[in-house]
Amino acid sequence: MASSESRGATIDIRSVSKRYGGFTALDDVSLHIEAGEFMTLLGPSGSGKTTTLNVIAGFTELSSGVLEVGGRSVVGVPAHKRNIGVVFQHYALFPHMTVGRNVAYPLALRGVAREHRERRVQSALDMVKMVDFSHRFPSELSGGQQQRVALARATVFDPPLLLMDEPLGALDKKLREWLQLEIKRIHRELGTTFVYVTHDQEEALVLSDRIAVFNQGRIEQIGTGRQLYDEPATLFVGKFIGDSTVLRGTARTSGDETAIDIGGQKAVTRKRLPNGGTPVMLLRPEKLALVRRGARISVDRNSLAGRVGEAIYLGSGSKYEVVLADGSTAVVRSTLEDEAFQIGDEVDVLFAGSDARLLADDDKADLTLT
Amino acid sequence: MAATATPEISRSRAPADAAGERRRWFRGQPFWLVAPALLLLLVALGLPLAIVTLRSFSEPGWGLQNYVWFFGSPVNLTVLQRTFTISAWVTLVCVVAGYPYAYAMTIVGPRVRLILILCVLVPFWVSGVVRTLAWVILLQDSGVINSMIRGVGLSPIKLIRTQTGVVIGMAQVLLPFMILPLYAVMKTIDLRLMQAARSLGASPARAFVQVYVPLSLPGLYAGAIIVFILALGFYITPALLGGPRSTMLSTLIQNQVLSLLNWGKGGAMGVVLLVATFVLLALAAPLTRQPHKTGSRR
Numbered sequence: 001m002a003s004s005e006s007r008g009a010t011i012d013i014r015s016v017s018k019r020y021g022g023f024t025a026l027d028d029v030s031l032h033i034e035a036g037e038f039m040t041l042l043g044p045s046g047s048g049k050t051t052t053l054n055v056i057a058g059f060t061e062l063s064s065g066v067l068e069v070g071g072r073s074v075v076g077v078p079a080h081k082r083n084i085g086v087v088f089q090h091y092a093l094f095p096h097m098t099v100g101r102n103v104a105y106p107l108a109l110r111g112v113a114r115e116h117r118e119r120r121v122q123s124a125l126d127m128v129k130m131v132d133f134s135h136r137f138p139s140e141l142s143g144g145q146q147q148r149v150a151l152a153r154a155t156v157f158d159p160p161l162l163l164m165d166e167p168l169g170a171l172d173k174k175l176r177e178w179l180q181l182e183i184k185r186i187h188r189e190l191g192t193t194f195v196y197v198t199h200d201q202e203e204a205l206v207l208s209d210r211i212a213v214f215n216q217g218r219i220e221q222i223g224t225g226r227q228l229y230d231e232p233a234t235l236f237v238g239k240f241i242g243d244s245t246v247l248r249g250t251a252r253t254s255g256d257e258t259a260i261d262i263g264g265q266k267a268v269t270r271k272r273l274p275n276g277g278t279p280v281m282l283l284r285p286e287k288l289a290l291v292r293r294g295a296r297i298s299v300d301r302n303s304l305a306g307r308v309g310e311a312i313y314l315g316s317g318s319k320y321e322v323v324l325a326d327g328s329t330a331v332v333r334s335t336l337e338d339e340a341f342q343i344g345d346e347v348d349v350l351f352a353g354s355d356a357r358l359l360a361d362d363d364k365a366d367l368t369l370t
Numbered sequence: 371m372a373a374t375a376t377p378e379i380s381r382s383r384a385p386a387d388a389a390g391e392r393r394r395w396f397r398g399q400p401f402w403l404v405a406p407a408l409l410l411l412l413v414a415l416g417l418p419l420a421i422v423t424l425r426s427f428s429e430p431g432w433g434l435q436n437y438v439w440f441f442g443s444p445v446n447l448t449v450l451q452r453t454f455t456i457s458a459w460v461t462l463v464c465v466v467a468g469y470p471y472a473y474a475m476t477i478v479g480p481r482v483r484l485i486l487i488l489c490v491l492v493p494f495w496v497s498g499v500v501r502t503l504a505w506v507i508l509l510q511d512s513g514v515i516n517s518m519i520r521g522v523g524l525s526p527i528k529l530i531r532t533q534t535g536v537v538i539g540m541a542q543v544l545l546p547f548m549i550l551p552l553y554a555v556m557k558t559i560d561l562r563l564m565q566a567a568r569s570l571g572a573s574p575a576r577a578f579v580q581v582y583v584p585l586s587l588p589g590l591y592a593g594a595i596i597v598f599i600l601a602l603g604f605y606i607t608p609a610l611l612g613g614p615r616s617t618m619l620s621t622l623i624q625n626q627v628l629s630l631l632n633w634g635k636g637g638a639m640g641v642v643l644l645v646a647t648f649v650l651l652a653l654a655a656p657l658t659r660q661p662h663k664t665g666s667r668r
Contacts, residue, residue: 059565079568080577092566096584105580106570153570 008036008193009070009160011056016065018051025051026062027217033195035160038187040196040204042240043214049197052214053163056195058082070160085154085192089166091146093138099125099149100134106157124156125149127186144175148182155190164196168203180206201241205229213237229284235359238282243319245288245330247281247304248361258358263325267302269353277360285333287355290320292339293346301350306330308345322349419644426637436638446622450642453619456536456608457601461548463541464597465590468548472589475549476556490546498543502610505539506530509611531613539611540604547600548593555589591658599647619643 011033018026026048033039041049054060055067058079067075074082093102103124107117125131128148138146147167154162167183168176184207187194198204204211205225212222213236221233225241232238239246250261258279259268273279293305309329310321320332320341330349334340341347426436440446475486493501508514509529516526529535559582567577605620612618619639626636 057569059568078573079565080571080573083571084569086566086569088562088566090560090562092560092563094563094567094581096581105567105572109571109576157571 007158007160007191008034010035010068011039011161011193011195012066012068012071013052013056014066016052016055016067017063018048018055018060019063024217026055029065029217029219031212031219031222033193036191036193038184038194038196038207038209040198040208040211041214042198042201042204042211044199044240046216047214048217049199049212049214050165051217053165053195053197056161057084057086057163083157083159085157085159085162087147087150087154087162087164087167089169091138091143091150093146093150093153095138097137098134099130099136099138099141102138102149103153103156106153110157120156121152124152127155127189128152128182143171144179147171147179151183151186155186155192159192161193161195162190164194166198167196169198176203177206183207205241213240215240232282232357232359235280235282235362238357238359243285243331243333245283245285245332246328247283247330247356248328249326251279253279262304262328265304265325267304267351267353267356269356269358271353271356271358273358273360275360279358280361281356282359283330283351283356285319285331287351288330288332289350290322290332290334290338290341291348291350292341293348295348301352302356304330304349306347306349308341308343308347311341311343322347324349422633422637423641424637425633426635426641429632429634429637436634437642439635440638440642446639449617449619449622450646452533452616453602453643454646456533456540456616456618457598457604459533459537460540460544460601461594461598463537464545464548465594467541468545468552468593469586469590471545472549472552472556473586475553476559477561490549493542494546498606499610501543502539502607505535505542505607505611509535509538530611531616533612533616536608536612536616536618539607540601543604543607544597544600547596551592551596552586552589555592556586559585588658591654595651595654595658598650602643602647 011031013029013031013033016026016029017024029048029052031039031052041052043049051060055062056069058074058077062075067073069082069084093099094105097105100121103121104117107120112120121134122131125134128151130145130148130152133141133145133149138149141149151167164183168179171179180203183194183196196204196207208225210222210224211228213220213228215236221228221237223231228237228241232241235246238244247260247262247267249263249267252259252261253272256270256272257268258270258272259266260279260281267281269281290308304324306322306324308320309323312319317333317335317338318340320334322330322332324330332349427433429436471486471490475483478486506513510516511526511528511530513530515529519526529538563581563585564574564577567581568574572580603620604618605624608616608618609621609624612621623636623639623643626632626639
């Protein structure tokens with residue numbers, strides 16, 4: 001499973017729960033992370049992703065379950081003996097130490113000889129391009145610079161596992177996007193296992209090998225970004241990752257067909273809900289097409305009447321929000337070649353039934369997103 | 371050309387703006403806000419201090435005779451040295467008792483913190499004389515403490531009219547001056563730094579010593595300096611709790627001025643104490659400077 005040359009550690013989380021009195025922060029969470037993998041824990045605040053990170057780091061002790069890092073159980077091992085690097089959202093650099101001394105601190109704790117220490121601090125600062133700042137104090141650095149130093153400090157002692165808790169959360173968008181690429185590069189260079197916590201689904205898609213989507217203390221789905229986007233397992237995942245249109249209505253299943261009634265019009269797909277529940281259809285914006293009302297009738301496609309409520313020009317195309325007959329909103333992405341529409345235009349939204357994802361309806365999916 | 375000219379203009383304008391700002395400050399209201407306090411300080415502190423200093427050089431005749439007398443008398447030098455020793459002990463006791471107390475104030479919940487703050491402040495609201503008399507009752511040979519010691523079968527210790535008694539009493543009175551500045555600094559220390567230190571391999575004890583303690587030092591220095599300086603000039607507590615071998619300089623000064631009506635000698639002693647305090651402050655000043663400490667919670 002784990003490649004032999006990889007310097008990262010595997011992580012095995014099996015049936016882990018964490019309870020605070022009556023509140024369950026983690027509810028039977030299981031997650032296997034490969035050596036050297038970039039795994040992102042994604043979810044809204046309070047979903048259990050940070051608790052999971054704190055359990056791995058040793059800041060929080062789990063209530064029940066198995067936690068193995070590199071094949072060995074670390075349950076009951078105190079944080080300072082786990083040899084895991086942690087990067088925090090608030091940087092957590094020691095304000096009374098220079099950048100150089102901050103990065104040297106974990107080496108000093110491990111009794112690394114002074115001359116080796118110097119060299120390793122230099123190469124760690126070199127990796128994050130902060131060598132010239134070695135004699136500065138953290139208060140003299142910008143947020144992005146501080147987080148790069150924190151990254152150097154968390155990796156200078158060669159931990160087999162690096163945990164990052166929303167490390168870019170406090171930075172502005174441009175800097176965040178640049179540092180995302182830096183983190184990706186550093187992950188490639190180090191070969192260490194990275195576990196990254198974020199509530200930003202775009203960030204998760206940019207960085208990760210795989211993503212675990214958390215909701216209300218449970219993992220909803222684990223998969224690559226493509227899997228989560230194309231084949232969301234739950235309505236929550238489908239709505240949390242990317243834009244989506246959710247079609248709800250009276251559903252009728254006959255044979256191998258499911259039809260949903262949306263304000264008098266039918267959306268039909270030759271799919272069935274495997275595990276029961278009320279079926280809803282989830283559609284990605286690029287699977288929908290927009291035509292002027294009555295302009296074209298396609299037999300093999302579903303057609304829903306609506307009015308353009310919002311038109312957003314994106315450069316590479318446009319994004320439309322179309323209000324359907326039942327008052328719900330369809331999100332449509334068009335390319336430059338497609339016809340352009342104005343707010344208020346009467347349109348038909350077309351889509352193939354095979355492009356719709358049939359999912360069980362879930363009230364919680366809406367509640368937790370707001 | 372234009373690009374090089376623009377900064378030059380702004381550079382030449384900046385000092386003029388700053389000067390204008392300063393002038394406006396003097397003319398404007400802020401100056402008058404501090405005027406009453408300044409006046410009070412001048413009349414109630416500056417003027418008497420000047421008179422005392424003058425009289426130390428002019429009574430009974432002009433010259434340095436009062437200072438020659440002070441430094442020529444072994445008793446005076448012993449008392450001066452004792453004053454500093456007792457103050458140092460008081461400061462030490464306050465650090466040892468105040469540091470954990472202030473730390474506890476930062477980690478408990480708001481309700482418990484309120485109780486802890488009240489415990490610090492309530493003694494403040496009780497007159498120093500009353501508090502010291504309470505200590506007399508507690509510390510005397512047949513007092514509460516010695517009764518308890520006797521109760522468990524140990525021989526009683528002499529507390530009243532000893533240096534130990536004076537230190538205990540003074541430390542109790544001065545403890546709030548240690549705890550409050552310490553707490554003010556400690557509450558700004560980000561406790562998550564300790565978590566970071568642990569993730570880097572530091573045991574909780576090491577993280578505390580290597581991260582928390584250095585960040586709390588400005589508060590510790592501030593509290594220690596305040597306690598030490600207040601202790602140097604303490605009068606009531608050492609007078610009531612102390613004996614002849616724990617006399618402090620303030621008692622000698624009181625004796626000279628009020629009993630012997632010797633303003634010259636009393637003034638000279640006061641000036642010596644004042645100068646010694648300033649020298650000490652100057653020596654401690656570099657310790658309190660921590661330019662790169664931000665330590666604020668985000």
